[in-house]
Amino acid sequence: MKCESYQSSLTNAKILIVEDEVIIAMALEDSVHGFGYLVAGRATTGQRAIDLAMETQPDLALIDIRLDGEMDGIEAAERIYRRLKIPVIFLTAYSDEETLSRAIRTNPYGYLIKPIRPRELYTTIETSIYKHRAFVAEEARVACLSAVTNKLENPVEQVRASLKGLTSGIQKGIMDLDDVEVILQAHVDELERVRADLRELNDTMFRA
Numbered sequence: 001m002k003c004e005s006y007q008s009s010l011t012n013a014k015i016l017i018v019e020d021e022v023i024i025a026m027a028l029e030d031s032v033h034g035f036g037y038l039v040a041g042r043a044t045t046g047q048r049a050i051d052l053a054m055e056t057q058p059d060l061a062l063i064d065i066r067l068d069g070e071m072d073g074i075e076a077a078e079r080i081y082r083r084l085k086i087p088v089i090f091l092t093a094y095s096d097e098e099t100l101s102r103a104i105r106t107n108p109y110g111y112l113i114k115p116i117r118p119r120e121l122y123t124t125i126e127t128s129i130y131k132h133r134a135f136v137a138e139e140a141r142v143a144c145l146s147a148v149t150n151k152l153e154n155p156v157e158q159v160r161a162s163l164k165g166l167t168s169g170i171q172k173g174i175m176d177l178d179d180v181e182v183i184l185q186a187h188v189d190e191l192e193r194v195r196a197d198l199r200e201l202n203d204t205m206f207r208a
Contacts, residue, residue, distance in 0.1 A: 013037050013059040013129050014038045014056060014060075015037050015059070015060050015125065016041055016042075016049065016052060016060070016061040016062065017039060017043070017061075017062050018042075018061060018063040018076065019063075021064075025044070028116070028121075029042060035122050040057075041056055044068065045067055045069040045071065046069060046070075046072060046073065046075055046079075047069070047071055049063065049067075053083070053086075054084070057084065058084075058086060060086055060089065061086060061089070062089050062091060062125075063077050063089070064091045065090050065099060065103055066092065066093075073090065073091075074090075074099070074102050074106060077090070077106055077108065087108075087109035087110075087128040087129065089108060089109055089110035089128055090103050090108050090110070091116065092111075093114040109127075109128035109131065110125075110127070
């Protein structure tokens with residue numbers, strides 16, 4: 001099993017823009033393009049944001065908290081995150097305390113107050129994508145190490161049990177030297193594979 005190091009470029013990151021004020025949405029799109037990102041699409045309602053997110057699989061979503069329609073930006077963000085696990089940055093001009101508390105409970109990666117300054121937008125997007133990808137990479141690394149560890153446990157236990165049976169067979173005189181040689185050679189081969197796996201595990205941990 002290979003545990004590949006996680007590498008990615010932010011250059012081709014796709015950003016979903018969810019904003020019901022056309023002028024602001026257009027300004028955001030211009031900024032996103034100017035930063036070198038791709039625009040996955042624009043949505044003005046919560047349901048359209050969800051549909052577009054599922055269709056385009058963006059790397060990050062910029063979502064206005066207050067949207068026209070039955071679903072506000074917070075609910076849309078919750079549903080998008082549950083399905084895609086992508087970072088969300090909330091946008092708002094103002095919010096009452098209850099709305100702000102709801103937004104915070106969704107654990108957004110950022111929270112920008114309108115009017116949005118391009119430099120602040122860029123920094124928040126860049127930081128959010130980087131942190132999210134680092135989190136995903138760490139999850140993958142831990143899963144890989146766990147898989148390698150589990151892979152090592154079974155052969156070692158099998159060899160231990162077999163050697164115990166081999167010792168018992170020799171003591172009881174039911175195995176001759178040819179049988180012992182064949183079994184020991186099989187164990188040598190298995191332990192060589194274990195050693196290779198251990199070397200891979202060590203290399204993986206060193207890279208991490």
